[in-house]
Amino acid sequence: MEQAGLVSRSRQDVRGRLQQAALELYRERGYDRTTTAEIAAGAGVTERTFFRHFADKREILFDEDPALRPALTTAIAEAPNALGPMQVLRLAFASLEQMLTDNRPFTEPRLAIIAGTPALLERAEAKTAGLTALLADALRQRGVQEELATLAARAGMAAFSHAGKSWREDPSQGLGVHLERAFRTLHGLSAS
Amino acid sequence: MEQAGLVSRSRQDVRGRLQQAALELYRERGYDRTTTAEIAAGAGVTERTFFRHFADKREILFDEDPALRPALTTAIAEAPNALGPMQVLRLAFASLEQMLTDNRPFTEPRLAIIAGTPALLERAEAKTAGLTALLADALRQRGVQEELATLAARAGMAAFSHAGKSWREDPSQGLGVHLERAFRTLHGLSAS
DNA sequence: AGGGTGAGTGTCAGTCACTGACAATTGCTT
DNA sequence: AAGCAATTGTCAGTGACTGACACTCACCCT
Numbered sequence: 001m002e003q004a005g006l007v008s009r010s011r012q013d014v015r016g017r018l019q020q021a022a023l024e025l026y027r028e029r030g031y032d033r034t035t036t037a038e039i040a041a042g043a044g045v046t047e048r049t050f051f052r053h054f055a056d057k058r059e060i061l062f063d064e065d066p067a068l069r070p071a072l073t074t075a076i077a078e079a080p081n082a083l084g085p086m087q088v089l090r091l092a093f094a095s096l097e098q099m100l101t102d103n104r105p106f107t108e109p110r111l112a113i114i115a116g117t118p119a120l121l122e123r124a125e126a127k128t129a130g131l132t133a134l135l136a137d138a139l140r141q142r143g144v145q146e147e148l149a150t151l152a153a154r155a156g157m158a159a160f161s162h163a164g165k166s167w168r169e170d171p172s173q174g175l176g177v178h179l180e181r182a183f184r185t186l187h188g189l190s191a192s
Numbered sequence: 193m194e195q196a197g198l199v200s201r202s203r204q205d206v207r208g209r210l211q212q213a214a215l216e217l218y219r220e221r222g223y224d225r226t227t228t229a230e231i232a233a234g235a236g237v238t239e240r241t242f243f244r245h246f247a248d249k250r251e252i253l254f255d256e257d258p259a260l261r262p263a264l265t266t267a268i269a270e271a272p273n274a275l276g277p278m279q280v281l282r283l284a285f286a287s288l289e290q291m292l293t294d295n296r297p298f299t300e301p302r303l304a305i306i307a308g309t310p311a312l313l314e315r316a317e318a319k320t321a322g323l324t325a326l327l328a329d330a331l332r333q334r335g336v337q338e339e340l341a342t343l344a345a346r347a348g349m350a351a352f353s354h355a356g357k358s359w360r361e362d363p364s365q366g367l368g369v370h371l372e373r374a375f376r377t378l379h380g381l382s383a384s
Numbered sequence: 385a386g387g388g389t390g391a392g393t394g395t396c397a398g399t400c401a402c403t404g405a406c407a408a409t410t411g412c413t414t
Numbered sequence: 415a416a417g418c419a420a421t422t423g424t425c426a427g428t429g430a431c432t433g434a435c436a437c438t439c440a441c442c443c444t
Contacts, residue, residue, distance in 0.1 A: 240431095
């Protein structure tokens with residue numbers, strides 16, 4: 001039956017359909033003029049179901065790769081002992097190249113929407129802060145003192161943002177190259 | 193008349209009374225279990241008036257000194273030409289010492305509440321991001337290239353946070369001393 | 385003194401994000 | 415076929431936030 005077909009298909013990948021519907025609606029009408037009920041309807045489910053899959057209306061645009069945090073943590077933990085905190089971070093960032101490349105078609109369309117919506121920018125900052133805290137924690141477990149780890153994590157994240165942007169503008173070079181340049185630039189800045 | 197006295201007093205400093213009421217209620221019941229109607233009642237006004245003074249329930253804890261942004265902007269604009277971006281930022285931060293000291297009794301009680309509330313931490317990150325953007329903009333107007341200005345502003349803000357924390361823990365030394373140490377530490381980190 | 389003016393506030397009605405409780409459905413197991 | 419666990423639907427409710435409009439009061443002008 002068509003009915004049965006629809007129902008069974010509508011049961012699959014509800015989460016993904018919600019994300020897709022949200023993305024389209026946010027693009028058409030903008031974030032503010034889109035209601036969670038409309039997103040749910042677009043995915044063929046109830047508003048209540050929306051909130052079973054995502055904590056709030058913003059979170060649906062920030063579904064990070066579940067492998068991201070483990071990857072960073074282990075990369076930092078397994079870095080050579082001789083390296084200083086910033087080198088450790090640089091290596092950890094470089095190890096993300098494949099993952100970031102794979103996820104690019106997923107993350108890219110979201111960036112434009114986020115950039116134009118204050119409420120989403122705020123969430124983006126919070127996400128970055130959460131990752132920065134993760135970096136600091138991983139450094140601490142290597143023996144780096146707490147405050148120093150926080151400082152290194154924040155500075156390292158700044159360098160990563162810088163490298164990420166130039167990487168997007170010039171993908172011909174690998175992320176590692178851009179990272180090396182970014183960290184060198186940061187060093188040069190704090191030199192004088 | 194008492195009536196007239198009450199009325200006239202209730203008309204004064206509504207904004208301040210709202211902040212005071214919010215602070216007390218957030219402390220007693222916590223942010224989540226406090227409604228904007230309760231805050232308004234505590235200040236002797238209507239809920240509607242709350243939202244005429246503050247954009248939302250979070251913003252009432254983040255009322256920054258109106259002189260902060262102008263101070264940073266002019267300090268950066270008027271810094272000696274010979275200085276590099278990071279030195280410029282260090283000077284600008286140091287120039288805030290008096291203002292930060294004066295506002296301390298106002299800002300300190302808020303920090304504990306913010307630190308224990310995710311929604312408020314998110315807003316705090318957004319505020320920091322806004323100030324960072326201001327720094328980057330001021331650097332750009334000195335001729336620093338856009339991306340470099342952003343990198344410097346983020347790294348500088350990281351150093352400022354570091355210095356601010358150690359300053360709070362050891363106020364016997366001036367902020368300038370802590371800033372000098374923080375920026376030197378940052379340079380040392382990115383060295384190896 | 386009387387009338388006007390504008391800023392700040394009160395009142396009311398409404399939208400929408402988000403939550404708890406419970407019933408219904410589905411897919412899978414035994 | 416019966417049962418179990420996970421997912422969803424349904425319903426009712428709270429609370430943040432907004433728009434529209436009326437009102438009050440300090441201040442100004444003539």
